Amino acid sequence: MLRMGCYFFMDPMPQSLPLHAAIVDLDGTMVDTLGDFVVALNRCLGDLGLPSIERSFVERTVGKGSEHLLRSTLAHLGADAGLYEAAWARYQVHYRAVNGDHAKVFPGVTRGLAWLRSRGLRLACLTNKPTAFAEPLLARKGLAAHFEQVFGGDAFERRKPDPLPLLRTCEALGSEPSRTLMIGDSSNDAQAAHAAGCPVVLVTYGYNHGEDVRAVPALAHLDRLDQIEGWLAY
Structure with a gap:
């Protein structure tokens, strides 16, 4: 793997296979939403008389859907799994109330998305x-x-890392998977993309369950989303 400045290349995008579309993950890829998760989750736990959860646990656990986060949190605290339904109801209320309050767009995201659109994707x-x-x-x-x-995550029968959501999204965009770039921050995104037949690029600043995403196979690992311009032009 060749390192060039802030870029981590494994392979350039094949010039013989131009991209028609791109699928972009949200949490950890475009927006740092960890603060929203922590606040909503701890308010939910407080309603149930449970102790608060640490930020580091949330960072390791997000990415597989809110239901997974909530069930994992209850298990981590040693709480009765039967509390899940009540917890889910309270969590929904609190997350809706704080959605975006403690979140921020990662540097380079807006420019990167604008550049992809300027290329006709x-x-x-x-x-x-x-x-x-x-x-x-x-x-x-x-x-x-x-x-x-x-x-x-509720749009299809299954969620990432299952390939079904990517395949259905490709259909909605009218693009073949091989010509649809997946951009994400975790092994979930990469696993789904590989299974769906989509090329995949990963950003290095996301969550990825507390593990180094550079160890996850991808065409490239980028420190900022707007570095995609240099990669596709490489």
Whole structure:
């Protein structure tokens, strides 16, 4: 693997296979939402008389959907699994109330998305976050206009790392998987992309369950999303 400045290359994008579209993850890829998760989760736990959870645990656990985060949190605290339904109801209330309050767009994201669109790529956001939370977050952070489609974790029968959401999103964009770039921050995104037949690029600043994402196979590992311009031009 060749390192060039802030770029971590494994392979250039084949020039004989031009891209028609891109699918972009949300949490940890475009927006740092860890603060929202921590606040909403701890308010939920407080309602149930449970102790608060540490930020580092949330960072290691996000990425597989809110249900997974909540079940993992209850297990981590040694709480009764039967509390899940009550916890889910309270969590939904609190997350909706704080959605975007403690979140910020990562540097380079807006420019990177604008550049991809300037190249004629059709863009979709595909996240394991519920659609009802994803759409207002994108709008609040000024990112919604970049996307033709937004699909949350409840949009399909299965979620990433299953390839089904990527395949369905490709269909919605009218693009073949081999010509649709997946951009994410975790092994979930990479695993789904590889299984779907999509080329994949990973950003290095996301969550990835507390592990170094550079160890996850991808065409490139980028420190900022706007570095995609240099990679595709490489």
